[in-house]
Amino acid sequence: MPLGAVTLDAAGTLFEVAEPVGTTYARLAARHGITLAPAEVERGFRTALAAAPPLAFPGGSPARLADHERAWWYAVVRRTFGAAGMSSHFDACFAELFDFYARAAAWRVFADAPEALRALRARGLRVGVVSNFDTRLVGLLDQLGLAPLVDRIVHSTRAGVAKPDPAIFHLALEALGVPPAEALHAGNEVVADVEGARAAGLRAVLVDREGRLAPLPPGVPRVRTLAELVARLES
Known part of the structure; x- marks a missing residue:
């Protein structure tokens, strides 16, 4: 055929990725006063990603697609951070990470x-x-x-x-x-x-x-x- x-x-x-995920997460988290060990974050990210549901939202409203995507990644990153995900600075850190990976520099x-x-x-x-x-x-x-x-x-x-x-x-x-x-x-x-x-x-x-x-x-x-x-x- x-x-x-x-x-x-x-x-x-x-x-x-331009550098290991753990390295990026730890560097950006430090800007928000959150201390992370790159190797530990790398392992945590792979575990969180493997445990996450499929990155798809069947039946979801197209108008809310961006919200669904952001919520999916929020859960993955929060699990990756472990106890550090409970920091009051986590939301700001997540927002920076999410935007960072939308750019070619990442x-x-x-x-x-x-x-x-x-x-x-x-x-x-x-x-x-x-x-x-x-x-x-x-x-x-x-x-x-x-x-x-x-x-x-x-x-x-x-x-x-x-x-x-x-x-x-x-x-x-x-x-x-x-x-x-x-x-x-x-x-x-x-x-x-x-x-x-x-x-x-x-x-x-x-x-x-x-x-x-x-x-x-x-x-x-x-x-x-x-x-x-x-x-x-x-x-």
């Missing part, structure tokens, strides 16, 4: 991402982003110079459904005008990206930049870079 579209995850695939584009996106489109492929992210993603991709290199951006809060649910992939492919059998998804998470895409009828590739060597379903390729992904498609 010919390939008509490639969708990609965002954070961890196209870009990453993120770093992987060096291979822009050229890979250009190469995919040069082959005549439709290119989309499918991400478990909030509405800040659209502005971020624009600030990072990636928005002009993709055809569609689908994020979980606007879609009302999060990966690995097949529905979010189907929404993206409907927007791209390509059926699942003619699409491939690449991302850095085995469950959300690989298993989700395959359940939706797409081919899948794991982008394993850190060489974690997580177990994969039979026949699923693993690449270290997006340049390697493009090379595989061209071979």
Whole structure:
């Protein structure tokens, strides 16, 4: 079956945080008189994120989407802070953190991402982003110079459904005008990206930049870079 579209995850695939989350949280918290240990915050953040419900609000009012997103992150960050989350300065600290991660300065584009996106489109492929992210993603991709290199951006809060649910992939492919059998998804998470895409009828590739060597379903390729992904498609 010919390939008509490639969708990609965002954070961890196209870009990453510019510094460890624990470092950022501790630095900004200190401005508000809250003392945090970066390594402890890093562990707490991963625990809080894993325990959080999907970043999607099915049935929620579009007019209140920003409120739902902010409340979701408020709960995650408060749990990350542990006892420090009870500080009277927490709300101000959270507001600064939330705004900080809406800016390009908080993120770093992987060096291979822009050229890979250009190469995919040069082959005549439709290119989309499918991400478990909030509405800040659209502005971020624009600030990072990636928005002009993709055809569609689908994020979980606007879609009302999060990966690995097949529905979010189907929404993206409907927007791209390509059926699942003619699409491939690449991302850095085995469950959300690989298993989700395959359940939706797409081919899948794991982008394993850190060489974690997580177990994969039979026949699923693993690449270290997006340049390697493009090379595989061209071979």
